[in-house]
Amino acid sequence: MSDSSYVHECSCGRKWKVTKHRIAMRDKDSERCDCGAVIVSWNGGVMYNAKLIEDTKKQ
Numbered sequence: 001m002s003d004s005s006y007v008h009e010c011s012c013g014r015k016w017k018v019t020k021h022r023i024a025m026r027d028k029d030s031e032r033c034d035c036g037a038v039i040v041s042w043n044g045g046v047m048y049n050a051k052l053i054e055d056t057k058k059q
């Protein structure tokens with residue numbers, strides 16, 4: 001198991017830790033930021049999880 005992860009900084013300022021998982025079946029989906037922007041999208045034998053690590057400072 002060597003799942004990889006990286007930090008994605010959205011244009012709204014939120015930071016997401018995106019972790020890639022290999023899965024046995026094909027999956028097509030996407031993760032979206034709370035602002036509506038796409039963090040990551042995939043189509044294939046992988047899926048991603050996005051975890052909020054830094055929220056916007058300003059409301």
Ligand SMILES: [Zn+2]
Pocket residue numbers: 010011012013014033034035036037
């Ligand atoms: Zn955002």
